[in-house]
Amino acid sequence: MTGSDQAALVAETIDKLLADNPPATTEPKTFWGAQFDAGLAWVDYEPGDGGLGVSPKYRELVSRRLNDADAPMWNRMANIIGIGMGAGVLAAHGTKEQRQRWLRPMFTVDEVWCQLFSEPGAGSDVAGLATRAVKDGDEWIINGQKVWTTLAHLSKWGMVVARTDPDQPKHKGLTYFIVDMESDGVDIRPLYQITGEAEFNEVFFEDARIPDSQRLDEVGEGWRVAMTTLMNERVAIGGNTVPRGSGTIGVAVETWKKSGSGEQSDRRELARLWGEVEAMRLTAMRATENMTAGVPGPEGSTGKLAWADLNKEVTSFTVSMMGLEGATIPEGYTLEPTVYGTRMTERVLSPQRLFLRARANSIEGGTSEIMRNILGERVLGLPGEPRVDKNVPWKEVPRG
């Protein structure tokens, strides 16, 4: 298909979806099901997997058109780990049966997903993880502890990386599974965070069982699959082509208008930040364009780092603009597990809460230090640091 044929196909399919399922009168889940079946969930995926097999650059067109039509789009938020990362992993490493089993209910939020990588002893160094999986017939028995598992308390499925061979060097002895979070031997406990909510959890595996049919890719290939997950995560976090002026910079502008000091210096700083955010947004657009033109450039990997730093700056400045009001927090800290996707409360969207939440941006999905290492080494080709854990069997690497 030529570019213009693809564009026409996508546009017609959107028209038909909207005509057959008017957003105003269609239940969100029904709409998402129809969107998936029409191939507009991830347009670049194969037909049957929620796509039309066209260039990924049309994802933006779909989002924009659906957004303009007021179609429900909060499935992306409610199932952020599934739709933002899990889908990409399934597309790259899943068998046809696995894709057909999981993609549709993921997209319709009938089944929420979580990501079980981090452990108390393995955060940045996730390849050092200790959770064990041992083969038992056509099942795997899994034991260990995961931590910071976002949305585990609401999830049906978890992407888990476990060690299947401790005698291999750390990157080699890992295997990737999809675990049923409702199965026996999986214990989920909320972990409260700086905002008072619990988005994330601790997850304990005690002789939990995973059918071998829920293994992704080969035994021992877990690191490769994990890397796909992390790449998708970083794009999901930093590479989004969101509407101009939306998100926390939009909150900042609103705050300036509603409760700003009126000082020229504040206005300038806000304009500067608005410009930095817009530069990041244009860079993400450029990256998408180049990705589809087949020349992925450095602009594709800067988003996560740029976003973390900027979002912290923007949200902190927003609270400063509020003056003394910034020293308050709506509704206080009520410790409760987070439920995404329902109506956001005033507290959740308040500048103070966004300010607190932003501290995680430079930690979650790879810390900013790690992102700078990656940019420096993989993109700019600077030498790595001396390593004490290379080519050493995992069980002999110091931990703590």
Place this chain on the structure above:
Amino acid sequence: MVDAITFAKSDEQTMLGSTVRDFLEATVDFDAVREMSTTEDAMDANVWNGLAEMGLIGLHIPEQYGGAGFGATEVGVVFQELGRKVAAVPLLSNVLASTAILSAGTDEQKSRFLPEIASGETVATLAVYEGAHDRAPMAGEASLMSRDGGWVLNGVKRYVTDAPNAGVFVVSASTPDGVALAVVPSDASGVLVAATNSLDATRPLGEVTFNEVSVNSDDVMADASGAIAAAMDMGVVCLAAEQVGGAQWCLETSVEYAKNRYQFGRAIGSFQAIKHLCADMLVAVEHSRSVAWHASATIEDAKESAIAVPLARSVCSDAYVKAAGDTIQILGGIGFTWEHEAHLYFKRAKSTSLLLGSVDSYRDRLADAVGI
């Protein structure tokens, strides 16, 4: 508008960039540039003549007036390369002056003034600033009074780019009917040019005094405030591209050095303190590139360029100043020497952020444009 944004360059544009890059790589001699930096009227004649031969001096001037008829994207492509080599040529001044003429002049005036600017025979520059803190420069104190069927110009313009090398000044002044631009040859009687020692010696500045200078009425363009604003915006597009090119040089130079300089038995680029400065520089360069391209691609779209121009100014200025400073840090002592090129970039970066109005004034514009 932004929805349909495209950053892809045509093959011709990419070719243009590499042609100019190859030419500058072969032509710019940093020893000579350092030498020039001790003078008040630096101008790299080899580069200027080469650009003239390639037909690139009047790059944005329509063909009917002797130019190449390129759009702003091509202008950006060329300026990016010039910035990458801190080329000491008065092209910015030429673009400022000719954009003002294109915008305010009559057909007859364009046909008369533009061809020799386009050919590079005459360096033209825009003389609008009078005080160090002028924001949107208009007439200032300078005045044009009518006398004997013509005009008489009086005033002092400062921080005029390339003044020491200019053959023609396009000067803003007030008339009883508003702001006008007068086209005045530098050798006209009553014109006094004093070079100013400039922080970035590769872009000389000067003060130009007009004392009872007679100007033909044919040489005056009335109702010129829009033309001055258009010239400034075009200047920002040029400078933003130049800032990207300069910052890109900083990144390449820093990374190259960090790979090859060893201390404590390791390449310094393996130290995170250095690696992370480079990573941040990469982010800043990519962001600058996005906004600079966007500004050149949308210059004809009044609504979008009201955002894109101040946006480019804000982002590219901070990015280049920081990149040039960090480059010196990464290079260590050698980066502080006169012998190394780093200081040429550092000076260019700082001075660029001050030309054509303060970065803050553009942030004010940006705030206006986006409704802050």
